[in-house]
Amino acid sequence: MTPRDRDWRIRRFIYTDWLRSGQAPRESAIAREFGLSRRDAGLALQRLHEAHALVLQKASGEILMAHPLSAIPTDYRVTVDGLCLFANCAWDSLGIPAMLGGDALIEARHPLNGDQMQYAIVGGELQGAGLVHFARPFRHWYDDIVDT
């Protein structure tokens, strides 16, 4: 199913609302915003999911990811203008300030020992160091987008 024009407006609303509130909007809120039934809102989200424009939770159909944002807490917490957001992965942790074009403080949990690692974007410049390991080849990312 190819997304329709309204679906892309829904996608825009998802990002705008998320970046205002710090939380992914629920399907019911999207339905209210666009005057849709829950079923039609769910179908719009499903079309966006199939187009890889967002990722839905398998069980509930609610939003799991709208890259680079994660709807659930992760090991990558990004603070922007006092707003706490979660990124899906190390790449996405930098994707949030890249998307917003602003400063950000990133607190990552070390995968081996749980230590907190910090890095930041200040004035468009990266402050911090590290190595990012990408586990799956790009062509397989959407085989299991949670495990990239």
Add this chain to the structure above:
Amino acid sequence: MLFRSEDEIDIWRQSEGRARGAVLALPQVWDLSRRWYGDRLAASFRGRTAAGAIQIFQALGLKDGFWTVPPS
């Protein structure tokens, strides 16, 4: 996942039984992020095409098989 060194990556891979993937330094990932996500909030954004992804990866020198882009 973010690590401090190649040694840490090897320890993690061995503990998880994972093959080595691709490793980029954090500044490279920042470059990648700016190109990949810089237009994400544009009203005209309609997803990343295969051609667009190839262009971004090639601009950053990511040309090996790991970064091969499937057709849209």
